[in-house]
Amino acid sequence: MFIDRVEVEFSAGKGGDGCMSFRREKYVPRGGPDGGDGGTGASIILEARVGVNSLAQYANRRFFRAERGKHGEGSLRHGRKGQEMRLYVPCGTSVIDAADGFVIKDLTHPGEEFVICRGGRGGLGNARFKSATNQTPRQRTLGADGETRHVILELKSIADVGLIGKPNAGKSTLLSRISSARPEIADYPFTTKFPNLGIVDVDRERSFVTADIPGLIEGASEGHGLGHEFLRHIERAGLLVHLVEPTPIDGTDPVENYAAIREELKQYDTKLSDRDELVVMTKCELDPDREVFTRMQQHFEDNPVDHKRDLHAISAASEIGLSDLVEEIMQRVTARRLEMIDAGEELTPIREVDVPTEAKPKRRLPPHKSGPTSSLSNDKQARDVPTIWGKQSPTGRTDISPQTNETPDNSGDTDSDP
Template identity: 40%
Template sequence: MFVDKAKIFVKGGDGGNGTISFRREKYVPNGGPAGGDGGRGGDVIFRVDEGLRTLMDFRYQRHFKGQRGEKGRTKNQHGAGAEDTIVRIPPGTVIIDEDNGEILADLTRHNQEIVVAKGGRGGRGNTRFSTPNNPAPYLAENGEEGQERNIVLELKVMADVGLVGFPSVGKSTLLSVVSAAEPKIGAYHFTTITPNLGVVAVGDDRSFVMADLPGLIEGAHEGIGLGHEFLRHVERTRVIIHVVDVSGSEGRDPFEDWQKINEELKLYNIELESRPQIVAANKMDMAEAQENLEEFTKRIREVNPEIQIVPISSLTRQGIQELLYKAADMLDQMPEIVTVEEVEQVAERKVYKLEKKEDEGFTVHRENDMFVVESKKIENLMKRMQLTSEDAIMKLGRTMRHMGVDAELRKRGAKDGTIVRIGEFEFEFVEGSSYF
């Protein structure tokens, strides 16, 4: 089964907790702090593996979490950092942040990689908090939580030549004739509902990869029919072979078919309008095909006199070799399409960027007899601090007093014994104290 879109959840590993420890040595009755820092959490990294062709694996595993860093140890020994989690993806995968629609990366080459969820920093041990005023602090930090993301993966087929055209014009048959691929072939529309790939040997020591892409219909750029499920694959192809049923066996006008498909390509991505194109006038073995070809060629020449038209028949093999030579010659004259480097660079900057300065703002509002304080800085501090010691509570109180929280609470009418809630914690307000 070909799977070209998947939604997954990724989370970097949490950092290890810092440790509270003190030196315990012979003849040293009051040893100083000796708690080590926790190790960093492991990153979640997407890496391209050219051996993969679909996103099938992500149907069965949708959650990827990095490993947690080790806890800090005694004697000032730091915990080990966790190993990174490597997730293999096929070449041609676009990585999108589902929450904001932002493209994080567009990876096309073997072993390209990007960090999609960064692991959290390890918490500091009590050695880090030693000061002249408090040389033996009973204070340590928890590890930072790893970054979380909801990710959408979209695979765009990597092919040199893409076959486009209305349903039932003979794209799958053509691919089966020129390669060892075995696409599903049937006398009904949308026989092909997923891309098929085949390696085409031209016969002069040249070869290329051809993709039979699902049939288009009018309105595809708006998602009608297979719509976007098809069109995103066309973006990867270096040359387009536009297959047209020149016999008119479906009762449609070949020239109008050609115009409509080109219009859909242009409306989806304006760059596709200038993509090199060969028109394969198929089904030449059928009645009226030759007459229709002359009229079709005349009308196309009025629109684009330079476009190449090759009459073919997949059934009798007429014109097949000429078509392959023309496609190979066109590929030889073109550079490989490389994904916009800026996309990757932007993605890497966003993954590895420095943390923004923490927002020091806060709000206070009242709920019945309780005051509720909301502040990202305070809530993050409370997550990091191990609030099991007086030193930790006093540090939290000093931070809040410095931010002006206690003054605001007093202004709002808080008195001794008033309950104050911050996040999941509740405290009693104590007038004149350095903590609640």
């Protein structure tokens, strides 16, 4: 199940209480205070991770509580701190304050994390309050409460290309032809009820991510239809591919449909209307005389725009013009990625294997396994290894050299032992 918006409450762990205790042992007079401190409560950390594609794990759980710290004990035993709670969210998740509506954090890159709730500090035991004038302190402090946040997690899919258009324009069919995604396809409107993501592999080294959102209708920016819930999924797309059906099943005019969707994008976000665009007329076999194609070209000439806009004609069912369209999209995506690199922005990896992994630090070996004796075993003892100088060391031990098993030739040495 695809979930892209949830409302949850996070609560960090409470700190453990400090202990008030005095040392009482036989033959130990005036033992003094020995109460330990309480442990720190656990914090809650949100981390963006590639491979997590939905917020479904938060759909059926409203509250998340982290572990509290343990109480301090006598004999100066401090309480154990709570184990942090690390939760994973998809890349592109916005953390929004539920009360005021401001964005707390926008997690867009893999591995990006932040502490949404910090655990409470542990209380102090009475041993912390001892002094020359207060030798039997009976003060202690309680653990502090952890932070609590009521937030909204909202997913905005990170895709290079966003497919938009009227219902039944052929978005899901196109996605299924150029990628390995298998969205639901049928001959009735609003078949797509949630966004679908697909990875298009142009060749071994080039690929891009495509997002297919539910069909848009007039008034989508005001809450009509299904598109208003998913328009945010194309906010991060650098290229919009607008699909137009030449013969809509409702009998509407395709040119007017295109203009209506453009107006809805402008009403939702003016930045979307200024984004680069590829207009694709699907089911081109239904326009044999290219009448609709010519009308679309004339509409572009009569209504110029500031962004780059091209017109293509394809047929996903017959695979007409798909290769040229994919190549054109790849060139646009590559140009945008180069602009992002020049601007100092980081590119989001597509697959988990693309995420760079940190090299694990080498485990430190004990001396007997890392030094000269590392080559020795039960079958190979020190006496079986030839000495490197042909004699014993000044300490009386035989020099061991695992690098060579041959006795060096000292015939050319000028100095020799008497």
